[in-house]
Every structure is written in structure tokens, then in C-alpha cells.
Amino acid sequence: MSTSPDTVTRSAATNKSGPRSVQVVRSNLLLHAVLIIGALAMALPFAWMLFSSFKPLGEIFIQPPKLLPQDWNVDGYGTALGGADFVRGFWNSTYIALTVTAISLLTSAMAAYAFARIDFWGRRGLFMVFLATMMVPGQLTIIPLYLIMGGLGWVDSHLALIVPAALFNAFGVFLLRQYVRGIPVELEEAAEIDGAGRIRRFVTIILPLLRTPLTALGIFTFLGQWNNFFSPLIFLNSTENFTLPLLVNQFKGQFTSDWPALMAATTLLAAPMLIMFAVAQRQIVEGVALSGSKS
Template identity: 50%
Template structure:
């Protein structure tokens, strides 16, 4: 009897010890995650604080964390100093066109590679994927020469057409999803008299909606934050996008940092809106790329 009591007591102690260890691990994990989150969000917090300072406050040593006085006028001055409204419009419509075009072209290519048997499909798909291994720096000069021959330099076509018609990653991801669709659905549709277009529109697209949402979000973020391509192809300020317009606050010898920080905060607003309303899709998209890739 005494041995049973001792055994039960030892079991209870072991369970309590295990529970304490688990609680301690959770506490340490949360502390680590909070510290990591602060490190990640600190640059954005510093940008917001700097956008409310004057030039003297930004360069004061030791750093002045809280703006005093608070320069709310930096946001108005930033909007008035540069054609931000036009740049916003340019970035928005270019991004929307690229996103919609990418969804259409990538999903059509994915359906063709996954479900339509044609000669050389596998070889063509491998060559298509091989382009993902080519650094962008290698293609900049040839692409610039092509745009020059087409007369698309200093036009938005030089940004829209390459981004809208060619996204190897989107095609690869969507193809993996399309391959997972049962063949019986297509066979049933064919028996009902459906062709490739109807199968693509009524069967394929609805079933790959999660992947399309992930591709749309990633393409939006990439296109909105694109700095290099507008820098290469655009020369007229009226055609600038938001990232390239922000660079205009930098002069040859100095930069207006308060106005640049205010403009940066303004430019981040659409990205924050997309993230706030699409957190679930973004997380699912990251999981999708890991599972299907």
C-alpha cells in the first residue's frame, strides 16, 4: 500500500514537473517571438517617428525618440513637393493590370502544361522553369534594347508587358494545383460537350482559387514595391511610380529625410491595407508554396 502511494506521488510530481517545463518553454518561446517581432517592426516605427521630426531632430546625437515638436506638416509638404497623387495612380493601375494579367496568363499556361498533352510539353516546361535561375541583372541590358526597339522606353508598357506576360513562379505553382484536380471532372465535362475553354473557366479556375489568391497578393506586393524597372525605363516625372518618386527626395549632396520618411509612410498604406485584409491568404500562400513546391 505504501509503495502504491509513493508511486502515485512520484507520478504526480513528474506530471507537475513536466507541466512546469512546458509552461517555461512556452514563456521563453513567447519572449523570443516578442523580441523578434520588435526587431522586425522597429524600422517601420523609426520611419513613422522620423516622418514627424525636422531635419535637426533626425541627426541629433543621442537620438531623440519622441518628436518635439511634432511636424505633422511633413505629410502635407511631402504630398505637395512631388506629384504623389499621379504617382499613386500610376502605381495602382500598373499593379492592378499586372496582377489581373498574371492571373489569366499564368493560370492558362498552368492548365495547358498540366492537363493538355502536346508534343514537347515537358521540355518546354523545363525550359520555362530554367528562366527562374537566370539573375535579373543578366537580362536587364537585352530587355532594355528590346524596349528601345519597340519604342516603349519611358512608357508604362515597359513595366506592364514583361510583368504581366511572364511569371514562371506563378505558372509553376498553379500547375502543381491543376495537376491535383481529378481527371474524372474533365472527362465528365467533355462528355457534356465542354471544350478546353469551358473546362478552364468553369472547372479549373474555381478549384484553384486559393492558389490564385496567393499569387495575386505576392504579385501585388512585388509590383507595388518595384523600384529597379521604373528606374531603368522611365524618365518623365509624370510617369513615375511611388518608389521611384520617393527617390527624388534625394539630392546630389543631401536628402530631405523628413519628407522622404513621410512619403514612405504614405506609400506603405496600400501594402498595409492588403496585409490587414489578406493575412489569412498570405499565410496560406506561404504554406502553399512550401507544400506544393
């Protein structure tokens, strides 16, 4: 019985691709195993923090360590939420982060549009200087910034946290400029022919097309302000003005610490971030990709 050439060709292709398919499957399994191990290693501190918030103080340092509490209780959450300071700090952190995020998105989009579309003298050099500020640690500029805030009378005021962060965001300008440069100029030229001015073109054409990077930048900015500990520590003195990171730090004493209350307060502080990441994971990944995808 004779075999057709097509049958021989298909059999040879199947035999050739078989080992390669097995190798691909093994590589994928190995990759997923490594990723799962890494994910578990990163999730373990969060799990330890969460379960420790339900432990009594005597179980925190029990040997050998146990992840799950033996005696479940919510005394730590009662201590953390017992006073009005924590609720006030939650409000302070929320409105400061939201205010900085809203203003920063507007100012960053305007600056990015100017650097990408408006041809003015020294634009390239000014943008390089603007980006160079990202390489300067904030600790180096905190003393002159404190002197400026003191001269304005903003020390121990939330304005010291809102105004500098909202009006200057070098990363935000860089991210949005990369995306604006990828928007076809013909869209603005067509609107200009119809009589639209610069502001109208920015509002009606550019901003709607910046929805994805603006969402990613908003998430980054909000999380950065929510976790900000250094600036409030420097500028704020009154307990009623404290943000959540400062209040959480008060549960840690010089000689002893209320570990269940500290774990409970830290869990409450981290919960909004974890929820935001779970809801907006795709936008966060796209934002990281956009920062280097367009030139």
C-alpha cells in the same frame, strides 16, 4: 485503507506528465519571448520611419536618438503631397500594379493548366526551362529587354513595365501548377462526358478551385509591382510617367536630403502594403505553404 489499482495508475500518470507539462510550458514561453523580441526588432525601423515623418529636420539626427518627436509637425507630409507629381505617381503605381496583377493571374493560370493537364511533346523539358528562368537575375536580361522595348517604341512608356511582367511570371505558373495537379482529374472527366470543352472545364471547374492560390499570387504580384524600383528607373524618363518609388527617391539629394519629407513619402508608400498584409495575412501564409505542399 486500501488503494484501488485505477487510483494508483492515475496518480502515476499525473506524476509522470507533470514535469513534462512544465517543460512544454517553459518551451512555449521561451519561444514566444524570442518571437516577440524578433517582432519588435523588425517593427522598430517602421516605427522610426513613422515617427520621423512628424519630426522637424533638426530632430532627425539628435543625440541621443529619441523615437518620439519633441515638436510634432506635418511639414514633411505637406512637402511630399505638395505637388501634383506625387498624386500622379500614386495613380501610376496603382494602375500599373493592378493591370499587371490581373493579366498575370490569367496568363499564369492558363499556362499552369496547360503544364498540368495537357499532354504535349516536350512538356516536362519546357517546364524545366521555364523554371530555370527564375534562377537568372533580372539585371542580366535588362539590356536585351531594353533593346526590345526600344525597338517597339515603348521606352518611357508604361507598356514597358506592364507587358513583360504581365505575360511572363514563372513563379506564378509554378505555384498554380502545383495546385492544379492536386485537383482530381475525375471532375474534368465528368464534365467532359457532359460535353464540356477544354475552355469551359478550365473556366467552370479549375478557376473556382484556384481561388486560394490565385488570391495569394495576386497579393505577391501586386506588392512586387508596387515596390518595383529597378524597371521604372531603367525605362521611364518623364516625370509624369514616374511611379511612387522613383518619386520618393527624388527627396534624397547628392549632398543633402529632405529627411522629414523622405520619411513621410516612404510612409505613404508603405501604408498600402502594410494594410494589405494586415487584411490578407492568412492568404499570404497559405500562398507560401502552397508553393511547396503539392508535387
